[in-house]
Structures are given as C-alpha cells and as structure tokens.
Amino acid sequence: DAMVIQNPRYQVTQFGKPVTxxxxxxxxxxxMYWYxxxxSQAPKxxxxYYDKDFNNEADTPDNFQSRRPNTSFCFLDIRSPGLGDAAMYLCATSRDGGFTxxxxxxxGTRLTVL
Amino acid sequence: AQSVTQLDSQVPVFEEAPVELRCNYSSSVSVYLFWYVQYPNQGLQLLLKYLSGSTLVKGINGFEAEFNKSQTSFHLRKPSVHISDTAEYFCAVSGYYSSASKIIFGSGTRLSIRP
Structure with missing residues (x-):
C-alpha cells in the first residue's frame, strides 16, 4: 500500500543534542509538510516543500531545518533541542498542494528531550 | 484570512448513542472544509471533505457532515458511535500559502465513548 512512513516512531535526545x-x-x-x-493541540x-521549493512558516524557529534530497524523502533537523521542543512531529504529503x-x-515521531 | 473554531474540547458519549461535533469557520474566499481523525499515537486520517455540490457529505466509518453556508458551520455527525470511534477529531479549512495551500486546523475535539 502507498503510504507515509516516519522513523523512528519514538526518539529520545538530550537537551542541546542535534536530532534528525x-x-x-x-x-x-x-x-511534503512537517507539523x-x-x-491536546492542533498540528502546527x-x-x-513543493518539489524542491522550500517554504518556511514565519514563526518557525531557526532551530528547525529541513532537507528534501529527493521526491521520496524529507528530513527534519532540530539543531539544539530544548525542553519546549518535546512534541509529536508529523509528516504529511499531498499530490499537488491544491486547495482541495x-x-x-x-x-508521527514522538520526541522526548531530557 | 481563514480560521476554524471547534466549540467543544471534549465530548463524552455513551456507546451506540448519536454524536455531533461542532465546527464553525470564517473565510472571505471559497471554502474547502475537512474533518480529520487522529487515533491515539497515530497520524491524522481524512474522514471527509466538502468541496462543492451537495451540502451533506458522507465519509468513512459512518460519519457525515453538513455544510451550512449561512451559519458558517460544518458539523460532524454519527447516528451511533462505537468504542473504536474514541479519538481526537479536527475540523480544518484549506487556505492559501505561496506555492501550495495549507490546512488550518481547529483546536480539536476529543471524543470519548463510554460503554
């Protein structure tokens, strides 16, 4: 079945230690989207990425980066995780990004920061 | 600008009872509305969406929603719920952003089913 796969499902990192x-x-x-x-909150x-075109939300901290080396893969890099970055990270895709x-x-990957 | 309001953060319901989850939206442009469901420790899954045409939209798992333009609402309903419907439900509207649209989610409604 066609699908969206995220690895790992659970990630534990230390305060300030980069994680991908x-x-x-x-x-x-x-x-491809990262949320x-x-x-108990809505995804943010x-x-x-639209193809290779990267689009950042205005309020996304610089600590968060992303890479999309090819159509199939996309990575989320957190350069120096803080305790406030502990969350579920969801990846999503859409065919062409149209309104419909x-x-x-x-x-999802559940990130814990110690 | 588009926005979505889900009036109830939690809805407890007995099994086999009907349920309605409320959603109101605001938009100054054409509206495309969605309901997504998130089961515990999983990603979101589309339940149904309204694009145009009939205002009553049927989705998966026996859910349906009615688009009401005059009341700017898109309430989700199910006539008889099951334990397996326990999940978080997100109403969403499609908005415009540079190269692709983005979904603006409501804050979610947690549906808990009691036996």
Whole structure:
C-alpha cells in the first residue's frame, strides 16, 4: 500500500543534542509538510516543500531545518533541542498542494528531550 | 484570512448513542472544509471533505457532515458511535500559502465513548 512512513516512531535526545527525524513516502506526491503537535493541540505547520521549493512558516524557529534530497524523502533537523521542543512531529504529503487536496499523514515521531 | 473554531474540547458519549461535533469557520474566499481523525499515537486520517455540490457529505466509518453556508458551520455527525470511534477529531479549512495551500486546523475535539 502507498503510504507515509516516519522513523523512528519514538526518539529520545538530550537537551542541546542535534536530532534528525525522517519521513519517506511511496505516494509520489509533490508536496511534503512537517507539523509539530503538542499534547491536546492542533498540528502546527513548520514548513513544507513543493518539489524542491522550500517554504518556511514565519514563526518557525531557526532551530528547525529541513532537507528534501529527493521526491521520496524529507528530513527534519532540530539543531539544539530544548525542553519546549518535546512534541509529536508529523509528516504529511499531498499530490499537488491544491486547495482541495487531501493531506496524507504518517504515524508521527514522538520526541522526548531530557 | 481563514480560521476554524471547534466549540467543544471534549465530548463524552455513551456507546451506540448519536454524536455531533461542532465546527464553525470564517473565510472571505471559497471554502474547502475537512474533518480529520487522529487515533491515539497515530497520524491524522481524512474522514471527509466538502468541496462543492451537495451540502451533506458522507465519509468513512459512518460519519457525515453538513455544510451550512449561512451559519458558517460544518458539523460532524454519527447516528451511533462505537468504542473504536474514541479519538481526537479536527475540523480544518484549506487556505492559501505561496506555492501550495495549507490546512488550518481547529483546536480539536476529543471524543470519548463510554460503554
């Protein structure tokens, strides 16, 4: 089945230690999104790629970076995680990023910062 | 600018009872509305979406929603819930952003089913 895969499902890191979260998709979608979701809150969009075109949200901290080396893979890098960065990180894709497009979500990576 | 309000943060319901989860939106442009469901420790999954045409939209798992333009609402309903419907439900509206649209989510409604 075509899907969005996130690895690892659970990630523990230390305060200030860089961490990378991975997302891959077999849907061949043009757009990939990264969301941060804290407990009992709505997902918050961090940034998205339309193909190789990177689009950052205005309020995304510089501490968060992303890479998309090819259509299938997208990475979220947190350069110096703080305690406030502990959250679920969701990757999503959509075919063309149109208004009517459905977004397909991965299962998420739960990040713990010690 | 678009925004979404989910009036109830939590809705407890007995099994086999009907449920309605409320959603109101504001938008100055054409509206595309979505309901997503998030089961515990999982990503979000589309339940249904309204694009145009019939105001009553049927989705997966027996859910349906009605688009009401005059009341700017898109409430989600199910006539008889099951334990497996326990989840967080997010109403969302599609908005415009540079190269691709983005989804603006409501704050979510946690549906808990009691046996």
């Amino acid at each position: 979260l991975s997302c891959s998709q077999t849907l061949n979608h043009n757009v 941060q979701q804290k407990s 969009l961090l940034f998205h 497009d459905t977004q397909y979500f991965g299962p």
